Amino acid sequence: xxKVDAAKGYRQAQAGKPARRANDVDxxxxxxxxxxxxxxxxxHFAQDRxxxxxxxxxMEDGWVxxxxxxxxxxxxxxxxxEGTSKRPYRINITWRVNGAExxxxxxxxxxxxxxxx
Numbered sequence: 001x002x003k004v005d006a007a008k009g010y011r012q013a014q015a016g017k018p019a020r021r022a023n024d025v026d027x028x029x030x031x032x033x034x035x036x037x038x039x040x041x042x043x044h045f046a047q048d049r050x051x052x053x054x055x056x057x058x059m060e061d062g063w064v065x066x067x068x069x070x071x072x073x074x075x076x077x078x079x080x081x082e083g084t085s086k087r088p089y090r091i092n093i094t095w096r097v098n099g100a101e102x103x104x105x106x107x108x109x110x111x112x113x114x115x116x117x
Contacts, residue, residue: 028044028045028047028052028056029043029044029045030043030044030045030077030079030091031043031075031077032060034060034064035060035063045079045086045087045088045108046086046087046108047108048108048109051106051107051108051109055106056106059093059104059106063075063095066097071097071098072096072097072098072099073095073096073097074095074096075093075094075095076093076094076095077091077092077093078091078092078093079091079092080092087108088108089107089108090105090106090107090108091105091106091108092104092105092106093105093106
């Protein structure tokens with residue numbers, strides 16, 4: 001088990017390099033572990049700490065609430081990159097709860113600004 005946890009931490013710490021920024025303390029998940037997201041490196045990206053622990057987490061918490069209520073949640077995530085950077089500057093997310101569609105654009109920045117699309 002220790003090897004798996006160490007590998008996971010390493011992949012998260014490496015996410016987005018060499019374009020990681022000083023405030024990219026988190027190597028977050030596109031699909032979080034709490035949703036059985038893959039542990040592979042393709043599911044990790046360099047995230048501003050406040051974005052990861054703020055707007056992005058709040059959105060995921062909404063999914064958890066819907067799932068616990070027995071609703072079906074389907075998610076589509078599209079990261080946007082500049083040039084050859086491995087750090088997404090923006091993430092477009094569309095999700096459906098029992099067929100009702102919602103979508104948000106998130107900026108991978110300190111305030112993690114989100115706007116409905």
